[in-house]
Amino acid sequence: MGRSPYCEKIGLKKGPWTPEEDQKLLAYIEEHGHGSWRALPSKAGLQRCGKSCRLRWTNYLRPDIKRGKFSLQEEQTIIQLHALLGNRWSAIATHLPKRTDNEIKNYWNTHLKKRLAKMGIDPVTHKAVSGALTGTADDKSAKAAAGRSHMAQWESARVEAEARLARESKMRTAASTPTALHAQPTNPPASTASPCLDVLRAWQGARIDLESPTSTLTFTGSNSGMLPTPRTTGLEISESNSAMWQQRSDELEGEESEWKFLSKQQLQGLDAKEREENFIGCEEPWFAGMAGVGAGFTGMLLDGTSVHDTSECWAESSHGQAEHSSHLSGDDENKNYWNGILGMVNTELPHQPPPLL
């Protein structure tokens, strides 16, 4: 299958964009929408390939991009979702409003990965490198990894579908009102979010039974969340998370308190007994195995091990978590960790406006 070289035309400019080029691209897209990226450069009077234009637009010029430092909440989201999804940056980005996959990827590679490594956590597995902190048995790790992989596959498919639907919906909106790109950059109309949610809810409502050598799941429509909920459990996460998103919207810059809030929220959402029942009662091997994943990270946080700057905040706020969970076993801590991740992906689309007070 022949693959057309994308940017091989001689004379096309590469490298950093000039303000003039930015202006041309912006002006053109505002007036016409991007349409076909391949055709865009000539129409817009740019000596660039379409791919370069698309990248510049999606990673830099798009009006609904939040630039600047990542909040602690965003960091936490990235770490948790990375533990679940791996390097699926676009999937992770769908849960971080106004952040691009490229930005998240860069931030992970330059900041978070190093920070986790410093803390003795393998950024790939999200477990303590030495295993000293967890004392995790090999078979348990293997189970956990298998479970995580299995779940990640499912979640990846879901997030992709969600992202695609959101994109398509957005494109339809953009196509019909190309000049409205700047009109409401941060609050797309509810109609753009609702359809995909409806589809996904319908998907869940269909009670899909997945059969595989390692798992048997039933997804119910009763849980407003997006993740497969094991038959025997009813993780009451979604409710607390809608409040969580509201908190995020209200206090997007209030990093330290947010982390504390989230931890408490997660813990208070379920009492210790419920949490235990939710996970221990789980019959699915892949799900049960997940309890071991993230032990290192959680353990490190609960130890209050600080490194520098924001990780001190993590440690500090994790003491708050420890206050609530000091009576919990290591397994319970793991459950909290995964509860957080589940809550993250259970959360409705980030760009959906928070419920009115």
Place this chain on the structure above:
DNA sequence: AACGGTCCCAACCGCGTGGAG
């Protein structure tokens, strides 16, 4: 002040995928 090393991020590269013809 000069130099070298490191950090950071915008941009590029190449592969995979879906859709149109």
Place this chain on the structure above:
DNA sequence: CCTCCACGCGGTTGGGACCGT
């Protein structure tokens, strides 16, 4: 079905900014 095209995604890199000596 097959081929080609356009696009999206994840990995990688180039070079400016920053920092320590």
